[in-house]
Amino acid sequence: MHSTDDPRVIEAVVHDVQRLPALVAMLPVAMMGAAVLTLLPLWVGTLSEGLGFTQQQVGFLASADMVGIFITSTSAVLWVRHWPWRWVVLLGLTLFLIGNVGSMYSRDFAHLYGLRVVAGLGCGAAYAVALAALGDTRNPDWSFGLMVTAQVAFGFIGFEVLPGLIEAQGLNAFFLYLNAWLILALLLSAVLFPRAGAPVRDGVALRFRDIGGLAGAAFFGTVILYIAISAVWGYMERMGVGAELASSRVSEIIGWGYLISILGSIAAPAVSQKVGRTAAMLLALVVMLCTFAGLGMMEQGNALWTYIASTVVFQFFWSFVLPPLMATFNAVDESGRFIVLCSPAFKIGEIIGPPMAAFWIVDSQYQPVLWLGGVCAVIGIGLLVLVDQRARVAT
Structure with missing residues (x-):
């Protein structure tokens, strides 16, 4: 494995990663890494309407991309500091695009599932590189x-x-x-994405025996939290429709909630710096649990406003919890490679969440999904808080 202490090499690569144009290219790649999860309610809703798939098949298709993303992003810990970043991103995004084109011509469960896994393989490679690059910027x-x-x-x-x-x-x-945005990401990456990441410095390697406890807690905390998020998020559109809200109105509410949630991701770094990552993550947990309770108490007389409040606030604090979560993950080691395992942690949660939620749905009753989300959120954020506290003591 190549490593170097040559300050000129490290300085040149770091300068390339920290340029503003490089960040402009990183963001759409990272954005596409979460594209299917972002649109998961629409994906689940579309698969559930008139395509002949069972509830369990819908659950598996909802997580198929995450299987592919998990495979390539997990392996990234071995290659992300050694392979040329720009070429990996370009090849990965191209494979993602090809998988999407193939999916347009398939309505068979097994065929469509396979194509989504292939698309995820390309997506995962590009996403892992984008996360590593973002972790190398001046202010992660x-x-x-x-x-x-x-x-x-x-x-x-x-x-x-x-x-x-x-x-x-x-x-x-x-x-x-998806493909319209992928083409934009490909064009920007071809010109602006950093050609390579900083090499592993001599004496700074990712050794799980040294960081094992913190690494395991960060990884599994993220997995369990994302089981909660993907289970509830994947069926949020179905919950609104089940409460007899019009499907078009439900999509509109979710969309505006998503726009408002931008404020969560903007506010999180400032709040974390003010009160600490632990307090920020605990705040997100408490509010998320309140939104799950709200979704579980919808009735015909109050369904619309309860749904609006619960979905909008949930999305705000989902966005809010991500920056301190990822910064906590990044703080576990100094080699700059453990952060790429954040993506597999997300994806394992996303692979497990929708099928597990589908298993508990009976007669379109979604309360068990909300209980699943609440329990997993408590365990996941609890582990991440433990990591943050221990990491601060260690430093």
Whole structure:
């Protein structure tokens, strides 16, 4: 494995990563890394309407991209500091695009599942590089906050334009929307993305035996939190429809909630610096639990306003918790490689969450999904708080 202590090499690469144009290219790549999760309610809703898939098949298709992303992003810990970043990103995004094009011509469960896994393989490689690059910027807290803001903007536009397009063109509209943004990300990456990351410095390696306890807690805390988020998020559109709200109104509410949640990702770094990451994550936990309770108490007389309040506030604090979560993950080691395992942690949670939620749904009753979300959120954020406290003591 190549390593170096040559300050000229390190300085040149770090300067390349920290340029503003490089950040402009990193953000759309990181945005596309979470694209399917961002639009998961629309993806689940579209798969559930008139395509002949069972509830369990919908759950597995909802997590298929995450399987591919998990495979490549997990392996990234071995190669992310050694392979040329720009070429990995370009190849990964191209494979993602090809998987989307193929998915437009498939309505068979097994075939479509395979294509989504292939798309996820490309997505995961590009996403892992983007996370490593963002972690190398001067202020990772703010960079990750900008990443979440970009993902939120992508989601807002999607929730505003996709329902009408899906109604007119069906499932293909979903993939056309993804590919339009992928083409933009490819063009920016070809010109502006850093050619390579900083090499591993001599004596600074990722050794799990040295960081094992903190690394395991950070990883599994993130997994469990994302089981909670993806389970509730994946069926949020179905919860609104189940409360007899019009599907178009539900998509509009989710879309505006996504726009408002930009404020969460913007506020999080400042709040974390003011009161600490632990307090910021605990605040997010308490409020998320209140939103789950609200979704579980919807009745016909108050369904609309309860749904609006619960979904909007949930999305705000989902965006809010991500920057301190990722900064906590990044603080576990100094080699700059452990951060790429943040993506696999997200994806394991996203692989498990929707199928697990689907298993508990009976007669369109979603309360068990909300209980699942609440329990997992408490455990996940509890572990992350423990990591933050121990990491601060260690430093």
